[in-house]
Amino acid sequence: MARTPQDITDAELAVLEALWERGPATIRQLTDALYPDGGAAQYATVQKLLERLEAKGGVRRNRQAAVHVFAAVLDREQLIGRRLRAMADQLCGGSLTPLLTHLVQTTKLSPEQRQELRALIESADRPTRKERS
Numbered sequence: 001m002a003r004t005p006q007d008i009t010d011a012e013l014a015v016l017e018a019l020w021e022r023g024p025a026t027i028r029q030l031t032d033a034l035y036p037d038g039g040a041a042q043y044a045t046v047q048k049l050l051e052r053l054e055a056k057g058g059v060r061r062n063r064q065a066a067v068h069v070f071a072a073v074l075d076r077e078q079l080i081g082r083r084l085r086a087m088a089d090q091l092c093g094g095s096l097t098p099l100l101t102h103l104v105q106t107t108k109l110s111p112e113q114r115q116e117l118r119a120l121i122e123s124a125d126r127p128t129r130k131e132r133s
Contacts (some may be wrong), residue, residue, distance in 0.1 A: 008058060008079060015049045016058060016079070019072040026067050 008016065018033045019025060025033070027047050035042035050070050053059040058074040084099060092098045104117070 008053075008056070008074075011045075012049050012053050012056075012058065013079075015046065015053060016072055016074065019059065019070065020076055024062070024069045024071040026069055028067075030070070 014034060015030060018030050022029070022033065027043060027050060030050070031038050031043045031046045034046060050059060050061075054061055054070075058072065059070045060073050062069040062071070084096065088094055088096045088099055109117070
């Protein structure tokens with residue numbers, strides 16, 4: 001099956017996670033975080049991953065200084081939503097219900113998590129301002 005251009009690979013995800021954790025960083029800082037004992041080959045790997053993420057709109061590069069600084073544009077919530085939507089499209093005909101049902105039925109939820117889900121469902125049921133007008 002062909003990969004869509006916006007897919008984030010596991011290696012790219014590791015770079016995004018490092019950016020989410022530490023904030024904007026240089027290639028060297030990311031290489032040190034991802035490959036503590038890494039050398040030139042790992043630096044080149046991180047550089048290539050950042051180039052691919054930049055082309056996909058996942059990171060942006062600040063070219064103001066001599067050393068470029070990269071920052072995540074895509075946040076964790078956006079990626080989760082994108083991946084869940086893709087999985088729903090691929091496995092469930094576009095419906096999120098089977099995914100959500102499976103997660104709720106097969107995961108031990110704490111009372112706090114169950115309450116958060118109830119509140120989320122209740123807020124989704126309330127009409128928005130546009131719907132009331």
